[in-house]
Amino acid sequence: MTTRNWTTIKEYEDIKFEFFEGIAKITINRPEVYNAFRPQTNFDMLDAMDICRERSDIGVIVLTGTGDKAFCSGGDQNVKGVGGYIDEHGVPRLNVLDLHKAIRSMPKPVIAMVNGYAIGGGHVLHVVCDLTIASENAKFGQTGPKVGSFDAGFGSNYLARHVGQKKAREIWFLCKQYTAKEAEDMGMVNTVVPLERLEDETVEWCKTIMMRSPMAIRMIKRGLNAELDGQRGLMEFAGDATMMYYLMEEAQEGKNAFLEKRDPEFQKFPKFP
Ligand code: S0N
DSSP: OOOOOOEESOOOSSEEEEEETTEEEEEEOOGGGTTOBOHHHHHHHHHHHHHHHHOTTOOEEEEEESTTTEEEOSBOGGGEETTEEEOTTSOEEOTHHHHHHHHHHOSSOEEEEEOSEEETHHHHHHHHSSEEEEETTOEEEOOHHHHTOOOOSIIIIIHHHHHOHHHHHHHHHHOOOEEHHHHHHHTSOSEEEOGGGHHHHHHHHHHHHHHSOHHHHHHHHHHHHHHHHHHHHHHHHHHHHHHHHHTSHHHHHHHHHHHTTSOOOGGGSOOOO
């Protein structure tokens, strides 16, 4: 494995947040519980995602877990209580759903670099990411109906877009574990590599993506999301269309005419077929 000089962007309690040549890496850093998330973990990741969105020198976000055992084992069962996962103030939360929304909304690709178990809510996390690159030792599966939870949102319906309805139902109803190869064959993993090549391969994918047009990538992500995300997906797609319109001279003409107290000369702009 190539050694890279990742620099820390910001210190957090539950995650590492690092940067290298346009790539932001968010690492769930709770190896003692196989990188299970608690409310604080999700707050940390949400803050990091905000920074990724704002920083124009970040082109791709990589999500992973510390060590070679687990990407993420889902919700931390030690803090699961009545109404959700209990935070330090005693408030039950399911704020992992805010993280799902942040990944969907992120106008840049988010890649799951799966280095071990992606189980339960950890499996959902990789499902929600735009791409999944897995190591050969990775294992995939849902546990909800076995341990008293379920995700009837992206974790099941978006999963079904990857693997089909029958397989999605199998994954949830039986709660089996699947190898990385099986997950790749099902269509929910993009590629599988030896563990020692995982980061190299992921960085190569990131670099290739970053050579592509960021606006084109953004619009493709928006369009693919919109099919499943209803009015919200359409809103984000439309928002980006408006942003592009604002970049055009035609939109500037409307604003300039208003400020100059004259009629706009929209007729001079082409009406393409
Ligand atoms: C990952 C598994 C299969 C690994 O098994 P293995 O190799 O036998 O290791 P273990 O000895 O079991 O584990 C090693 C140590 O790690 C601790 N640990 C593992 N997972 C968790 C966890 N999730 N919470 C707390 N601790 C965990 C073990 O206890 C052990 O520690 P020590 O050594 O001290 O004993 C296996 O560990 C496993 O099956 N883990 C549990 C997986 C699971 O059921 N996760 C929770 C599933 N539920 C959710 O994720 C909640 C979903 C949710 O919140 C949600 C709700 C609505 C909508 C969306 C979501 C969403 O999450 O997306």
